[in-house]
Amino acid sequence: MTDMALKGADLIFTTSFGYMDPTINVAAKFPNVKFEHATGYKQADNVSVYSARFYEGRAVQGHIAGHMTKSNIIGYIGSFPIPEVIRGINSAYIHAKKVNPDVQFKIVWAYTWFDPTKEADAAKVLIEQGADVVLQHTDSTAPQAAAQAAGNVITFGQASDMAAYGPMPRVSSIIDNWAPYYIARTQAVMDGTWTSTSTWDGIGAGMVGIGEISSAVPADVKASAEALRDSLADGSYHAFTGPLNKQDGSAWLAAGETASDYGDDSLAGMNFYLEGIEGDVPN
Structure with a gap:
């Protein structure tokens, strides 16, 4: 990433969860370069995040x-x-x-x-x-x-x-289907309209x-x-529509309730299995 920025890149896509902290760290050194990080959750003024449902x-x-x-x-x-x-x-x-x-x-x-x-x-x-x-x-x-x-x-x-x-x-x-997102975000940099955003699209949006x-x-x-x-x-x-319980039997979603994207016990931070799945989530 540093090499790309030094060679004049205006926009850098980092396309795996494990690149999250390096993206944030490098972006801080190059405030005029725009970064797009896939599947992460850390943003900055020049770092957007995007993922698919x-x-x-x-x-x-x-x-x-x-x-x-x-x-x-x-x-x-x-x-x-x-x-x-x-x-x-x-x-x-x-x-x-x-x-x-x-x-x-x-x-x-x-x-x-x-x-x-x-x-x-x-x-x-x-x-x-x-x-x-x-x-x-x-x-x-x-x-x-x-x-x-x-x-x-x-x-x-x-x-x-x-x-x-x-x-x-x-x-x-x-x-x-990442292409429409990549094209739109690249065009935004070219047009000077790029801002830091969080995008999470699914079947309906075609992602x-x-x-x-x-x-x-x-x-x-x-x-x-x-x-x-x-x-x-x-x-x-x-x-994710309730009623749904966590693996240990504790309530997660009540009947008719749907999961939130962010916050406590949200989809963005999901680190637990639901009731009925055997085995442990690896640490």
Whole structure:
């Protein structure tokens, strides 16, 4: 970042949670350079933050997974135990549970965003534990390949569509669509209108895309999943709507109450599993 700023960059995007403090520190030294940090929460006069409500897409995936699992065991490959990933696990779980009360989640942490070997190993472990659906919050297609080799295991694309693995094992996907945001923020710097902002958009704004639901998904499940997607997009439904309890049984959201973005026990700082998920959030 320092090298970029010294070489005359007017705008620097730092695109991972772990860059948060370095971004703030470097930005303080270069007040005339604009910084955009992805998935973080620390702002400054020349530092904006932006993220996507991937948990909305996880709700759709959980809905499909709960309907389609035959073993009632759903595997989940986590990258890092940060709020973004924990939100996704919780959202997928509660929406799978809504349509299949017998569903169980097994979670393996890969501690990487992209490492095909680690991701493949994680998928194989989950399949060996009985998972016939594998969700991932990592970005390679290795879990898709592992599922394809195992046979009769369903997966979902992450970040990109991964449609080459359709109609099975990949039955849908979450697609990151950052381009409109990047273009708008770059144009704002060029126009001299850039200000520090916090942006958190989802399906409705087009920042989170839901990949085509494949023919491997029964027509009625596809229709209900698309209805869920549309209700999340138009705001008529919130993925975290009570009653919901924390993992220890303590109340989190009352009936009809929806989660707040910021504040105590908010989505932005989510560091806990919801009731029914087994295991501990890694520290």
